[in-house]
Amino acid sequence: MIDFRYHVVSLASVLIALAVGIVLGAGPLKEGISDSLNQQVTSLRAEKADLRSELEAAQSTVKVQENFADAQLSRMVAGRLADRSITLVALPGTADALLSDTEDTLGAAGATLIGPIDLPQAWTDPSEAAASTRSQLAAQLAPTLGLAEDASLDAVLGTVLLAKLPATPDDQTNSISEIARQAAWNTLADAGLVSGVLPTDRGSLVVVLSPATAATTATTSTDTAAPYAAQAKLVAALDDASDGSVIVGQVDPAAADSSSLIAAARDASGVRQRVSTVDNAESAVGQASTVGALVEQLAGRSGQYGLAAGARSAFAAG
Known part of the structure; x- marks a missing residue:
């Protein structure tokens, strides 16, 4: 002791x-x-x-640089999409300012705009009941549009809204009955999956507008990421039905990798290799990149542009 x-x-x-x-x-x-x-x-x-x-x-x-870019934007994009028809698809939460700025930019580039088509959350609802309803609708509508019986509802929407430019004047590859097209739209509207009037024309290009994503360090759960993965598959189907597709949005560079449609598209190699993305579309540089990315799509190329994770270049020259 x-x-x-x-x-x-x-x-x-x-x-x-x-x-x-x-x-x-x-x-x-x-x-x-x-x-x-x-x-x-x-x-x-x-x-x-x-x-x-x-x-x-x-x-x-x-x-100063932003003001200069804003002032020169119309001149930079003028005529680059002349005689092109572009269907705008707006996902839930898309900012009105992003939509109006994109419409103005594409209009200045000479494009004919169709839409916007506002899709509800129900289109990518991951619940079993919602998925079953979409599967049944797809099986019902696909044959009426000349699609395979196992075609997805995303493919159905692509056929209703989009059409590739014909390779020759006699090319009837994208020809479908307008009666069948309207009937499919009505069925989708009755199911609460689309709203408004079916556009008279089908676009040959598509721009998908996504909501802004703020910075977060939290790990995204599987349940939270599921709708983004489903949205990425939707865009891939729209790309199949068109001459090119671009996803635009505003993603904070500090955002978690799996917290947005743009991130989900960049993470999926099958989507990334075909679909272009612009993650700073609320800026003049991002708006110019949207036009450049569409020009690249028409040439059979794709790219990932902006400042967030997965971007390969800050700007799309086209």
């Missing part, structure tokens, strides 16, 4: 050391410590001021 005197000596040593520290801190070392702390605070304040000045300069430069 440790002697009681040992505890007394140990406690006394601690108290003596504490007393010495207090004496030194209040006496000989006080001035040195205080001077050192004051110097550090002064240095940190100067560094903060320098960083703030650098940030303000950078923000000013970016603002």
Whole structure:
């Protein structure tokens, strides 16, 4: 057993050391410590001021560049999509500003716009009941549109909305009965999967507009990611039915990889190799990239553009 005197000596040593520290801190070392702390605070304040000045300069430069891009956008895209018909498909949550800006840009590029077609959440609802309903509708409608019996409802929508440009004047590959087309639309509308009036014409290109995605560090669950994967399959089907497709949206570069349609499309090699994406479409650069990506699609190429994960280039020149 440790002697009681040992505890007394140990406690006394601690108290003596504490007393010495207090004496030194209040006496000989006080001035040195205080001077050192004051110097550090002064240095940190100067560094903060320098960083703030650098940030303000950078923000000013970016603002000037954005203003220049906005002013030149119409000139940059003018005529690049002349005589092309483009169907706009808006997914739930798409910002009105993104839709109107995209319409203005594509119009300035000379395109004829069809839509927008607003698709509800039900189209990609991952629940078993919703999936079963879509499967039954697909089996019912596919034969009436000349599609295989096992065609998906995504393929049905693609056939109703889109048509590839004919290779020759006599090419009837995309010919379907307008009566069957209208009937299919009515059936989809009755099921709550589309709304509004069926467009008279079918586009040869498609732009799919997706909602903005904010930064998050949380891990996306399987249930949350499922609708995005389903949306990516939808876009792939629309691409099959058209001469090209581009997904546009605004994705924060710090967003989790699986938190958006654009990320899901980039993660799926079968989609990524055919469909183009633009993840900064709310900016003038992104709008110009949308036109450039469509031009590339017409040439049989695809690309991933912007600043978020999976982008291969900041800008699509076309």
